[in-house]
Amino acid sequence: MIFSEVYDEGNDRVFVLRDTIEVRVPHQFYTKLSKKYSDEEIVSMHEPKVLKHHCTHRPLVYVTKESEIPLIGHTAFGLIDRGTNLIQVRPISGCNLNCIFCSVDEGHTQTRQTDFIVDTDYLVEEFAKLAALKGDDIEAHIDGQGEPFLYPYMVELLEKLRKVPGVKVISAQSNGMVLDEEKIKAMSGLLDRINLSLSSMDERTGQILAGTKKFSVEHVKNVARWCLENDIDVLLAPVWVPGFNDGEIEKIIEFGLEIGVGRKYPGFGIQNYVRYQFGKKVRGKPLRFDQFFEKLEEFERKYDLHLRLTPQDFGIHKAKSLPRAFRKGDLVKVQIVAPGRVFGEMLAVASGRVIGVLTDKPVGSHITAEITRTTDNVYNAVLR
Template sequence: MKRRKNGTYSTKTGGSSKFRRRVFYIDHAFPLLGHIAFGIIDRGTNLLQVRPSSLCPLSCIFCSVDAGPLSRTRAAEYMVNIEHLAEWFRQIAEYKGEKVQAHIDAAGDPLTHPKIVGLVEKLRKIKATSVISMETHGLLLSTSLADKLDDAGLDRLNLSIDALDPSLAKRLAGANYYNIMRVVEVAKYIASSLKMDLLIAPVWVPGLNDEEIPRIIEFALEIGAGKHWPPLGIQKYEAHKYGRKPEGVKPMRWSEFYRKLEIWEQEYGVKLILKPEDFGIRKAKRVPCPFKKGETLRVRVVGPGWLKNEWLAVARNRVVSVVGVEGPPPVGRGIRVEIISVKDGIYLGAPL
């Protein structure tokens, strides 16, 4: 994957040329607050989401953000310079004035970043960093990479295992090349041989992997996951606007979900209904929002949008996604927009 003069990469994200998408390189010229797919997300706690890459090698059939080679909504992917990302984390953590957790996640899989180990190393060197955690589906994980992440200072790996049955695991991952048995072996190695903790985080998709969830609970307990934190984080499938919706699957009610977790808690003697405090997460000072919903302002277009009919823009040292547009982004041009959303520090603007 070679970098072009315009700051983008070209990459094939699937087995066919029709899945070719640009990977846009986010360097020091870009702010790292304001976008859902890259940079840093501050939701007003002592945990910051750190997103180095939006790429994903899988196309999970329940994916809430339509990630992977089979995405129908994405126009571009993003890859962030790790020095730039670590520096923004440091500045935001210092603003909060307390120890801050770095949770490396993605609207994809963070292991797609070629310098992911270096990112962990840089975050660990920041004085304000407390816990460093990371989530992955494990396709790109190996014992060698796990060793490097452990040495770099990763405290916990949240590993998404949605089925132990090989055929079902491939179906849920939307990828025939997904080898769950290989992922299982790496999980066993991490739990038995490394300092980092392991949390198994399946997504329960009703009607598809109901029988797999008890098996996954038993697996997590058998291998010794959860040395310092809960061993499992079972997630409820939700249907999202831009996410994939498996045919015939209807999200269960929260009351039903929690009732079943309570039954499994009694059966297996393990905590499954989790709260932020189980991970030391609490409210903390939030980075100020420089925009107000409904205000109009001028933004500068800097690149392609993440989704179709979007452009990437900047204003007031923040990223703004300009939605409802057509054609290639007029990079360098200033346009007027109305801010239509500022929720959780993710900024959307509509052109005027």
């Protein structure tokens, strides 16, 4: 076990694993334990310790098979099956950026209280069970509420997903900032496509949109080039935020055409900024969808491109999915197993699903909850 950083903070000795996982051991215990054990032994075996996400500084829940937290049922981690041949794989939550338009309120957040990371073997084992339902042209799409490449075991995850029968395509989303040439080389032959968020070609506008001066347009441009050099196709995915990057979308298209994105798949996935209930709210008026599609049509004509995309453009079609475990309105006896992703929420388990329940009951409680959402096998509930 190699620590990327070791330091003291407050009452804790802090060990950082692979730049992402902070293991905090209180000094009073560390001093005693270190007389008998190595740092590696203390970190891997001994309690008490607290896990935190090194980027977001939020408490981090390690979801393992032994934790008995199912991987189906929540959007913050695990697997999402929306009834097609694409399975969303979410190995970690939390982001290194702070985009002003973020639909999941990442970065400086008002709503998120906990992050999650999933053990690779557990994630792939459960993925394989789901994939077995779906035929032989499955796309594993690695995304999440945050930056997926903060997952410290990404290459292992890709290698293992590759071996799952039926997996034809592996794609991932990224803001690009934690990738470098070496990491990209290591994914050559494992990752088919990366959807790269790049919403401006101008450094200052890019940093305003990313909500941090740590963002670098130049770096993300290099990431796109390194991916193409390593046979990883690139889809540039700008979010169009009216009043901020109106003049940038065409520049992004021109950059993409120059470096040759979209070799096997569409090269551009331009998105219209949408104000989500729990997302960040940008000042000004969002573009109406009819106006947005008119603009895309104009760019299609000008650049001879296909920009109004549908799932079929990526070979996505309906496929068998898991049966729903509950119906809306069901009253279910559940056990609270972990803090929830957002304030006021706890994670509960019943019938092999994880459920986000609005409650302040502590971990270990058994409660009755009323199911309020079941779409795509994602479950929400309230205390009854």
